[in-house]
Amino acid sequence: MSRTPTPGQTVGPFFHYALPYDGDAELVPPTRADAIRLHGRVYDGAGDPVPDALVEIWQTGPDGVVPQVAGSLVRDGYTFTGFGRAATDRTGHYQFTTLRPGGATPYFAVTVFARGLLDRLFTRAYLPGAAPAELASLAAEADDRGFVFDIRLQGENETVFLTYAQD
Amino acid sequence: MTETQAEISAEIAAISKEYDSAGVAETAVRRDYPPYRSSILRHPTKAAKQVDPEGLELWAPVFGQRDVDPLEADLTIQHSGEPLGERMVVTGRVTDGEGRPVRHQLVEIWQANGGGRYIHQRDQHPAPLDPNFTGMGRCLTDADGFYRFTTIKPGPYPWRNHRNAWRPAHIHFSLFGHEFTQRLVTQMYFPGDPLFALDPIYQAIVDPAARARLLATYDHDLTTPEWATGYRWDIVLTGSHRTPTEEDVEQ
Numbered sequence: 001m002s003r004t005p006t007p008g009q010t011v012g013p014f015f016h017y018a019l020p021y022d023g024d025a026e027l028v029p030p031t032r033a034d035a036i037r038l039h040g041r042v043y044d045g046a047g048d049p050v051p052d053a054l055v056e057i058w059q060t061g062p063d064g065v066v067p068q069v070a071g072s073l074v075r076d077g078y079t080f081t082g083f084g085r086a087a088t089d090r091t092g093h094y095q096f097t098t099l100r101p102g103g104a105t106p107y108f109a110v111t112v113f114a115r116g117l118l119d120r121l122f123t124r125a126y127l128p129g130a131a132p133a134e135l136a137s138l139a140a141e142a143d144d145r146g147f148v149f150d151i152r153l154q155g156e157n158e159t160v161f162l163t164y165a166q167d
Numbered sequence: 168m169t170e171t172q173a174e175i176s177a178e179i180a181a182i183s184k185e186y187d188s189a190g191v192a193e194t195a196v197r198r199d200y201p202p203y204r205s206s207i208l209r210h211p212t213k214a215a216k217q218v219d220p221e222g223l224e225l226w227a228p229v230f231g232q233r234d235v236d237p238l239e240a241d242l243t244i245q246h247s248g249e250p251l252g253e254r255m256v257v258t259g260r261v262t263d264g265e266g267r268p269v270r271h272q273l274v275e276i277w278q279a280n281g282g283g284r285y286i287h288q289r290d291q292h293p294a295p296l297d298p299n300f301t302g303m304g305r306c307l308t309d310a311d312g313f314y315r316f317t318t319i320k321p322g323p324y325p326w327r328n329h330r331n332a333w334r335p336a337h338i339h340f341s342l343f344g345h346e347f348t349q350r351l352v353t354q355m356y357f358p359g360d361p362l363f364a365l366d367p368i369y370q371a372i373v374d375p376a377a378r379a380r381l382l383a384t385y386d387h388d389l390t391t392p393e394w395a396t397g398y399r400w401d402i403v404l405t406g407s408h409r410t411p412t413e414e415d416v417e418q
């Protein structure tokens with residue numbers, strides 16, 4: 001029996017004391033030898049940074065396996081849970097310390113929330129070279145310690161957002 | 168912030184009229200809803216690209232006992248004294264689009280205090296902060312998909328979308344399903360709020376039946392004598408893409 005989903009609403013301006021938590025954006029400690037950084041900026045349709053957005057990632061480990069272990073809210077520094085959350089700063093910048101995702105087409109699944117954004121947005125940040133042709137614009141760029149992935153909510157070069165086919 | 172409520176209400180009415188005459192039912196919130204001014208530059212203008220969820224997206228993060236202290240479900244015991252306002256219990260069931268319970272999964276809430284003030288530095292509403300109320304809670308759903316919080320009924324609060332703009336009282340909810348694709352952040356409202364018709368965030372769900380899905384119901388059986396009122400609100404996440412396992416279909 002199919003039920004109609006509950007509609008979404010904006011995350012609003014006041015999530016900062018509720019959703020961020022200690023260690024939210026550090027899926028692994030930055031001191032770990034194989035730690036990488038995924039970071040970027042969130043922009044609005046005028047090209048201005050969005051300082052009140054929240055970005056979440058969900059990913060495989062380097063072995064390509066989808067983690068199914070608890071511990072994302074209380075990190076122990078050793079367990080890789082595959083989930084992270086980062087609020088953007090005053091300059092619209094977000095960053096995660098994590099591991100390189102593995103598998104045949106490695107990517108970070110990304111969810112975006114913001115004040116002014118009435119419903120969450122899904123996208124993917126592919127490792128360079130991994131994106132299929134039709135999602136080529138969703139390639140992250142390599143930098144010295146990891147990958148850069150900017151998110152443009154609107155306008156020229158608007159990020160390709162995704163919806164998932166229902167059976 | 169020069170527009171009046173009357174001007175915003177006229178925009179809301181025009182969109183509603185257009186929706187009624189189009190005759191195509193919508194169940195989701197619109198991201199492009201100009202009466203909510205902050206949405207104007209923050210909604211995508213291109214249609215989302217439909218993809219098949221891959222292996223990763225067919226799974227969701229797992230949260231467990233280690234992540235959430237059971238006491239976090241009671242927002243009235245986080246400080247040394249009792250918070251001011253109407254103590255209430257809110258409970259309900261989280262299911263997926265096929266009606267299966269979303270078990271042992273994280274629910275996060277946040278809200279204003281009884282006076283309509285958020286404990287957030289950007290909230291400059293001159294209503295009092297309550298030293299005994301933070302307004303943030305977490306719990307895991309139980310084996311049948313039920314969540315339950317004890318809290319204080321939030322007050323309505325002013326915001327700056329337009330002149331004399333007030334949000335209906337609400338509690339923010341953040342939910343995970345058993346798949347990445349089911350992630351939901353929304354708001355729960357209280358029945359009969361006089362601010363509903365005036366609020367461009369609530370009205371951004373243009374379909375009246377869809378809007379009603381965000382309304383809790385007062386449940387006197389949930390109200391406890393001389394202690395707390397009770398509200399019930401069930402949440403339905405999007406359909407599941409994964410082939411149901413035996414554990415999913417049992418119950």
